[in-house]
Amino acid sequence: MKVREVARTWLTHLAVERGLSQNTLSSYRRDINRYCDWLESARIADIGAVNTADVEAYVMDLRRGVEGRAPLSASSAGRALIVARGLHKFALSEGHVGVDVAADVSPPATGRHLPDTLSVDEVARLIHAIPTSDIATPVDIRDRALVEILYGTGARISEATGLMVDDVAHAPEVLRITGKGSRQRLVPYGSMAQAAVEDYLVRARPGLSKGKSHALFLNQRGGPLSRQSAWAALKKATDRAGLKKDISPHTLRHSFATHLLEGGADVRVVQELLGHSSVTTTQIYTHVTAENLRQVWRSAHPRA
The missing domain is CATH 1.10.443.10 (Intergrase catalytic core)
Incomplete structure (x- = not known):
């Protein structure tokens, strides 16, 4: 099944079944479109053709910045990985694939940022x-x-x-x-x-x-x-x-x-x-x- 088709179905599921807010859905849609674009540039169109090495390479490219895109921070790349993981987990639950290739991909290391507070x-x-x-x-x-x-x-x-x-x-x-x-x-x-x-x-x-x-x-x-x-x-x-x-x-x-x-x-x-x-x-x-x-x-x- 085509990656973009699975992505559209997943976003609909998040909106209807999970009741995510419009702001959250917009963020997910942006990240999932970026992931689909990356897979297409790697000549991967079907969800079943993606492997763990592809997901790891995607995260690395986000950190480096490719094709004129600015490099993402570790936290932003980590959020993008969460979305990619969600897509692959959904594809497994729907029977489109036999294994979740993103489950074991680790997010990039990030330093702990303590939130700003007032006295x-x-x-x-x-x-x-x-x-x-x-x-x-x-x-x-x-x-x-x-x-x-x-x-x-x-x-x-x-x-x-x-x-x-x-x-x-x-x-x-x-x-x-x-x-x-x-x-x-x-x-x-x-x-x-x-x-x-x-x-x-x-x-x-x-x-x-x-x-x-x-x-x-x-x-x-x-x-x-x-x-x-x-x-x-x-x-x-x-x-x-x-x-x-x-x-x-x-x-x-x-x-x-x-x-x-x-x-x-x-x-x-x-x-x-x-x-x-x-x-x-x-x-x-x-x-x-x-x-x-x-x-x-x-x-x-x-x-x-």
């Missing part, structure tokens, strides 16, 4: 820089609630902008978040975030709403707030706070996880709150807290 004081400066007084605009009040939610729940930016009003009203002190693969999780959020959301619902959202959307966070036209606009809101808050850091929504997610672990939370609890399918993903934050301890020790111990 508790920096988070407070960021949030308090957004006005909520009588002169605050509806957008200011919305942005305050948005940042409180991002830090208070560790939600991804797509999860925060995807919240519906009903997700807040679902249960007191608990937020219903829809994550990757349409999986839902319940995340508690604190009194400060609750107060900010309630303030937004009472003072700001009615003025923004045009009756068009049930989304929690609205833009000035009454539609759902986009991820790009949410990023812009965070950038504005960063400037207002005078923080000389490149702060993204993921910075707040990283800070949420790090501060929980520093406060004594169990890593598996943090895993559930973040919506990670594997605790391995969450364990990167244990390295962050360990590095913080080392830095304090180096600066404070007389024999460091």
